[in-house]
Amino acid sequence: MATRSRTFLFVQYRNSFGHLQRRRRTQAADTGPNAEEEGLIERTNEEGELVIELAHLPPRWVDLVGDFNQQLDDITSKTRKLEELHKKHLLPGFDDRSGEEREIRLLTQDITTQFQSCGELVRSVAQQQVFGQEQTVGRNIQASLAQRLQEKSQAFRKAQSAYMHRLSLRKDINSDVFAVDADHERAVSRKFDMTLSDEQLMAVEANEAVISQREGEISAIHQSIVELAAVFGQMQEMIIDQGTLLDRIDYNVETAVVKIAAGADELEEADRQQKDAVANKCIVALGVVVIILVVILLLKWL
Amino acid sequence: MDVLKAAQYYINRIITDTSGMKVLLLDRETTPMISLVSTQSYLLSKEVFLVDRIENQQRDTMRHLKCICFVRPTNASIQALIDELRSPKYGDYYIYFSNILKKSMIELLAENDENEVVREVQEFYADFYAVTSNLFHIGLVPAQHPLFGEGHSWNPGALARTVQGLSALLLSMKKRPIVRYERNSAMALKLGQELEYLMNHEANLFGTQAASTTTQLLLLDRKNDPVTPLLTHWTYHAMLHELIGINNGRIDLSQVPDARGEVKEVMISQDQDSFFKQAQFLNFGDLGVSVKEFVDSYQAKTQSHHRIESISDMKRFVETYPEFRKLSGNVSKHVTLIGELSRLVSARHLLAVSELEQSLACNEQHSTDLKALRALIADARILPENKVRCVLLYALRYERAPGNATAELKQLLSSHGVDADMVATIDVVLRYGGARERQSDIFQNENIFSRGRNIFKGLQGTENVYTQHTPALAETLEQLVRGRQVQHWQERLPALDPATAVQVPTSEMGLRSQDIIVFVIGGATLDEEMAVARLNSKLAAQNVRIVLGSTCIHNSQTFLNELSATFFP
Numbered sequence: 001m002a003t004r005s006r007t008f009l010f011v012q013y014r015n016s017f018g019h020l021q022r023r024r025r026t027q028a029a030d031t032g033p034n035a036e037e038e039g040l041i042e043r044t045n046e047e048g049e050l051v052i053e054l055a056h057l058p059p060r061w062v063d064l065v066g067d068f069n070q071q072l073d074d075i076t077s078k079t080r081k082l083e084e085l086h087k088k089h090l091l092p093g094f095d096d097r098s099g100e101e102r103e104i105r106l107l108t109q110d111i112t113t114q115f116q117s118c119g120e121l122v123r124s125v126a127q128q129q130v131f132g133q134e135q136t137v138g139r140n141i142q143a144s145l146a147q148r149l150q151e152k153s154q155a156f157r158k159a160q161s162a163y164m165h166r167l168s169l170r171k172d173i174n175s176d177v178f179a180v181d182a183d184h185e186r187a188v189s190r191k192f193d194m195t196l197s198d199e200q201l202m203a204v205e206a207n208e209a210v211i212s213q214r215e216g217e218i219s220a221i222h223q224s225i226v227e228l229a230a231v232f233g234q235m236q237e238m239i240i241d242q243g244t245l246l247d248r249i250d251y252n253v254e255t256a257v258v259k260i261a262a263g264a265d266e267l268e269e270a271d272r273q274q275k276d277a278v279a280n281k282c283i284v285a286l287g288v289v290v291i292i293l294v295v296i297l298l299l300k301w302l
Numbered sequence: 303m304d305v306l307k308a309a310q311y312y313i314n315r316i317i318t319d320t321s322g323m324k325v326l327l328l329d330r331e332t333t334p335m336i337s338l339v340s341t342q343s344y345l346l347s348k349e350v351f352l353v354d355r356i357e358n359q360q361r362d363t364m365r366h367l368k369c370i371c372f373v374r375p376t377n378a379s380i381q382a383l384i385d386e387l388r389s390p391k392y393g394d395y396y397i398y399f400s401n402i403l404k405k406s407m408i409e410l411l412a413e414n415d416e417n418e419v420v421r422e423v424q425e426f427y428a429d430f431y432a433v434t435s436n437l438f439h440i441g442l443v444p445a446q447h448p449l450f451g452e453g454h455s456w457n458p459g460a461l462a463r464t465v466q467g468l469s470a471l472l473l474s475m476k477k478r479p480i481v482r483y484e485r486n487s488a489m490a491l492k493l494g495q496e497l498e499y500l501m502n503h504e505a506n507l508f509g510t511q512a513a514s515t516t517t518q519l520l521l522l523d524r525k526n527d528p529v530t531p532l533l534t535h536w537t538y539h540a541m542l543h544e545l546i547g548i549n550n551g552r553i554d555l556s557q558v559p560d561a562r563g564e565v566k567e568v569m570i571s572q573d574q575d576s577f578f579k580q581a582q583f584l585n586f587g588d589l590g591v592s593v594k595e596f597v598d599s600y601q602a603k604t605q606s607h608h609r610i611e612s613i614s615d616m617k618r619f620v621e622t623y624p625e626f627r628k629l630s631g632n633v634s635k636h637v638t639l640i641g642e643l644s645r646l647v648s649a650r651h652l653l654a655v656s657e658l659e660q661s662l663a664c665n666e667q668h669s670t671d672l673k674a675l676r677a678l679i680a681d682a683r684i685l686p687e688n689k690v691r692c693v694l695l696y697a698l699r700y701e702r703a704p705g706n707a708t709a710e711l712k713q714l715l716s717s718h719g720v721d722a723d724m725v726a727t728i729d730v731v732l733r734y735g736g737a738r739e740r741q742s743d744i745f746q747n748e749n750i751f752s753r754g755r756n757i758f759k760g761l762q763g764t765e766n767v768y769t770q771h772t773p774a775l776a777e778t779l780e781q782l783v784r785g786r787q788v789q790h791w792q793e794r795l796p797a798l799d800p801a802t803a804v805q806v807p808t809s810e811m812g813l814r815s816q817d818i819i820v821f822v823i824g825g826a827t828l829d830e831e832m833a834v835a836r837l838n839s840k841l842a843a844q845n846v847r848i849v850l851g852s853t854c855i856h857n858s859q860t861f862l863n864e865l866s867a868t869f870f871p
Contacts, residue, residue, distance in 0.1 A: 001474055002427060002476050003315070004507060005422070005425075006408055007422045007424065010415075010420065011412075014418065017412055062323070133364070136352060137351045140351045140352060141351050143343070143346050144346035144347060144351065147343060147346060148347065240342055244631055247342045247343055247574075248337050248341070248552065249328075249345065249353055250333045250336075251337075252353060253328070253333055256353075256354065264360075
């Protein structure tokens with residue numbers, strides 16, 4: 001897959017032409033009488049009005065895309081961190097892990113809200129009043145951002161549900177273990193006068209606390225998945241369906257040309273109609289004036 | 303040796319080499335080229351936020367976007383670029399040309415780049431239409447770019463374009479092949495000479511000829527096998543092209559009576575459509591089975607989606623929803639297409655027609671064929687086009703047979719109300735690819751050995767009467783790869799440069815690895831693509847890779863139209 005760069009040759013040619021042009025320009029400037037008086041910024045046009053050239057301000061979506069990229073990068077790093085935490089958390093261990101769990105929960109919430117704000121950003125791209133090709137660009141940007149967000153959020157949700165699945169598996173196993181324990185305990189306690197010692201009670205309570213905490217965790221993750229699903233649904237409408245005609249490049253180019261032409265036609269039509277409306281109003285107004293004047297004239301005669 | 307991959311590599315480089323928000327400007331020809339190998343959503347994912355034609359004068363100024371131009375180095379495109387550079391509408395310009403640039407073009411561009419906005423000028427050799435991984439064409443659509451000058455000679459514009467397209471393909475594969483051509487074809491010789499000249503002239507691009515090169519470029523001429531484009535083919539891809547018509551991956555369904563509103567036009571692509579990729583070479587019967595399975599699997603999925611009871615069902619639904627939607631679009635597309643195909647097959651009585659066509663193309667039975675042909679012409683239910691094609695096959699096969707009844711059949715056609723212009727195409731095709739013009743024995747009836755082989759083949763029996771015929775290309779390639787009939791083939795396909803002798807594999811088992819690029823002057827058919835694909839998969843273990851190219855992709859109608867325009871008596 002050979003390629004060849006002609007940039008060097010091009011720049012060489014350009015420089016040689018550039019030399020000529022610049023020399024010509026400097027010569028012209030030298031011979032000009034007021035070369036030194038020419039301002040750097042201020043310039044007046046033929047009517048003597050002051051002209052300050054304003055740089056084209058880029059439309060707002062340029063910033064929006066920047067924001068979006070930043071947020072998405074942020075999400076990526078956070079998800080990576082979360083994955084590590086998940087892995088660590090799923091390993092069996094004996095130390096106190098409430099801190100770890102809280103961290104996971106916070107991070108999950110964080111990522112979810114960030115996804116939501118990304119969704120907001122994407123929607124706000126389309127809410128601007130622009131015309132012509134800017135509109136096409138805006139729509140394309142929206143589709144592109146939505147697509148990327150979709151990919152990211154889908155991956156995230158898959159990871160979350162996988163984690164949740166494994167967590168709930170572990171819960172089952174644990175409860176099974178506890179169940180055996182409980183049977184055993186019951187048997188034991190039946191033997192020993194049906195009473196639990198204080199230590200045993202403590203252990204059971206601790207187990208219950210662990211279980212309820214884990215349930216809380218799971219429901220929190222669940223919540224985040226549901227919230228993400230909402231974002232996902234909104235984005236789905238903006239994405240181009242792959243494998244359809246809408247995904248063809250030439251189709252889009254053609255329709256863009258057609259649409260622009262149609263838009264121009266419509267504008268002309270509207271313009272004409274508006275002009276017609278003004279003219280009609282004038283005619284009506286003048287007619288009314290004529291009638292009034294005639295009436296006045298008649299009154300004067302009578 | 304995958305044309306699709308090669309083109310995709312270039313497109314990918316073009317849009318990812320520059321980061322940030324971009325505009326992509328294309329010209330009249332690069333638009334369909336890029337559309338065949340890439341998609342809008344892919345461009346969007348690489349931050350290409352606007353795609354437009356460079357000739358479009360009504361583009362808005364957007365200085366905050368970078369501009370990538372991918373154009374062919376034609377005068378029109380260069381002029382449009384100059385206009386653009388004189389009053390730049392975008393920020394920086396990265397210009398990619400799809401072929402070798404002339405120095406004068408670079409100079410002209412440099413001269414007009416007064417604002418110094420151009421950052422890069424590159425040559426990326428994606429100057430061909432990659433239809434599937436084995437098949438490319440140059441885009442010489444007969445209606446716009448006539449191929450022939452006068453009789454069997456090149457139209458100068460078409461020759462220049464073909465040389466450009468082929469050289470770009472060779473560069474994209476990084477090959478400098480041994481060029482071989484069909485001895486009886488002046489067009490193939492001319493094309494070979496032009497290519498050889500270009501390869502020597504641009505030696506630093508193509509590299510010098512390696513003594514042990516294993517790549518061959520075969521230049522074939524359609525006139526040596528006029529039969530294949532005249533037959534009714536029964537594979538999915540070929541049927542779509544023959545009966546409905548494919549234009550660079552797009553199928554226009556506006557003529558189809560029962561198409562629903564939203565599917566006026568559909569697209570097929572090996573790359574994005576897994577069902578099509580899998581069913582491309584299936585014959586019509588197997589296609590029915592396969593689409594049934596496809597619909598069944600879709601139904602099973604729909605049912606599982608209807609049953610949403612718990613949160614986890616819901617979750618699963620949302621996760622698979624995009625895929626599901628894609629699948630449902632795909633199912634309805636293929637069902638519509640196949641429905642239309644089967645409607646056309648029964649409406650035009652194509653099974654009966656095809657049976658006769660195959661018999662004419664494969665078996666030597668003059669009197670039975672003639673009788674069947676007379677009955678076919680008398681049958682009012684059969685389209686005149688099909689009648690003419692059958693007579694054409696007859697005329698080609700029995701051109702030198704004693705008792706040839708072509709003249710009588712022509713009269714018979716006229717008396718059954720077939721248009722005089724259509725009857726005249728019979729003479730046109732005989733002038734183009736009659737026995738006098740051909741060198742190969744496509745009907746295997748010219749000498750006693752091939753007759754014997756033919757009879758033997760007949761004795762073996764056939765599995766399917768509708769698919770007996772294999773294109774002559776398949777046999778040529780197979781013998782070439784196996785190195786059989788060396789003397790004979792060397793005679794028929796001499797190398798352009800006699801110094802580069804083509805090495806011959808020593809034995810049947812010792813197939814050496816080689817790459818073959820076949821280029822058919824005057825249009826390839828999708829049936830030949832299937833032959834190439836089969837050979838490729840059969841010989842993959844031996845490292846034999848074959849790519850088929852052509853000036854355009856023909857179906858019977860475009861083939862006859864093109865010939866009528868040039869060879870009209």
